[in-house]
Amino acid sequence: MTGREASPLSGGARLRRRRAASAGAELLSLLAAFVAVAVLVVVVVSIFLKGAGALSVHLFTRTPVPFGETGGGIEQALIGTAELVALATSIALPAGVLVAVYAHEFAPAGVARLVRLCLNVLAGVPTIVVGILVFTLMVKGSGQSGWAGALALSIIMVPLVARGSEEVLAVVPATLREASLALGATRARTVLRVVLPTAVGGIVTATILAVARVAGETAPLLFTSSIAATTVNTDPQRPLASVALSIFADSESPDPHAHQEAWAAAFVLLVFVLAISIGARLVASRARGGRLR
């Protein structure tokens, strides 16, 4: 044994080694956190610098201009993305919450495990595959449409909403369910009147994060909604433009103005995603605080 002669509280070599290991681990994780933040800062700043020239009100209020001209915008893409995401959310929110409620509140343990496995697999499916699936189901024969794009996005959102919702259902205390059931409520009533109202903050958070995730999706829209739409359209029966696809199309263009516009659009998209992610965190902490107050 080491450190026999040391005072009984001084620890000895083994403790010193452990303390060094602990300090090393702390340093490494600090470094990793720093790298993550640094990457984000570099991405945001460089995109901003490259797109700054095209960042103006026109970007939001005008549609693309012909080759070589300047002063165009991506109004049609902003409107299209907003509509696509809204439609996708209106499909994925109820579907995701229902799946979570079924798995957590009603399904036998084995079935619930299977549902969870399926959600995990679905969450891991490459988004281009989702795009191709919707293409073969809806687009082939009848053509691209906003609905097809929204459906593809919603397929990506469902597992995110469902898994997030299930996590909050799991922290709703069992004693609340018991209180409701002991008053003579059915399980369905209990879910509707007690469980979901208690979990609503977490469900909203999960949904906002899913919106942030799909707002920038490109692959699922490639075959399902429009890549070339340059005019404002709000009819989901027809193809809708999107910011992500505009960035893709602009950056493929030989026009340097288009390149700048692509960077500016990317910056707008990035700011939007960051803002709603932070908004989601705020909702989450408000919901927690509110429940304790």
Place this chain on the structure above:
Amino acid sequence: MKTRSETSLTPARDAAPSEGLLSQPAALDVLFEQRSPAEAEPLEPVLEARAVTVRYGAAVAVSDVSLDVHRNRVTAFIGPSGCGKTTLLRTFNRMNDLVPGAVVSGRVAYHGVDVNGAGVDPIEVRRRIGMVFQRPNPFPKSVFDNVAFGLRLHGLKDDLSGRVEEALRRAALWDEVKDRLGKNALGLSGGQQQRLCIARALAVEPDLLLMDEPASALDPISTTRIEDLLRELRSQVTIVIVTHNMQQAARVADLTAFFSVEPTGGDEHERGGVLIEYGPTEQLFTRPADRRTEDYVTGRFG
């Protein structure tokens, strides 16, 4: 005075006769002097348990328990932790239906009707037989909405605020919350939350109220208030209260049932909760018929 029939509530058991007089703490004797004359009313069973056995998988939690719960009396279930008091209580309003793996056998009759019988809706059972839990569990809603929850559930929507007020008054909480009915119930103190849960249960007017250690998570002052409340409620509703506090049983209960964990089958290792003795509280505490009851109530248990 107690009638003879009241002293033999426990179905015949080969209990060892009590050995000599017990040295009772003087405080308990005083309590028994103060009993209200209401006890002179004849006993009328509201709920009859016959040979009730509950298993969780292979483990026996409650073994062959038979007892009657009597109208407008407070019945206490006492006994060491793990002797099946909660489990038995939950068979009365079919809350064990919700526990995976719990299997109930025997008969629980509520006003003569088997609560597990064909055609009996557990929803209706739970509406008639209210329950208050060990930890206060108000919904994260307003005080008003907590009490109104059961009323809305059962369509008792006429004069909702009148009914809510009535329930809060019966739970001795009205004066403390009348100015904050719209505030979140989680802002109340623990004792107030538990009385809110009692009000919530009383609102749907059950005629039997099951309480599982309702004061065990509360401070002494809140506990006293709940005990006072139980004595007041006794004339309106039948109460079964689980407690591991013998003083509490002595203070509030007319009748007391003592449970213990004993060997159940032929196998020495197979143990489960058994009803040892059931009778008027005073008798159970001062002249227990069973040696195990005597050991428990005099603190010689274990």
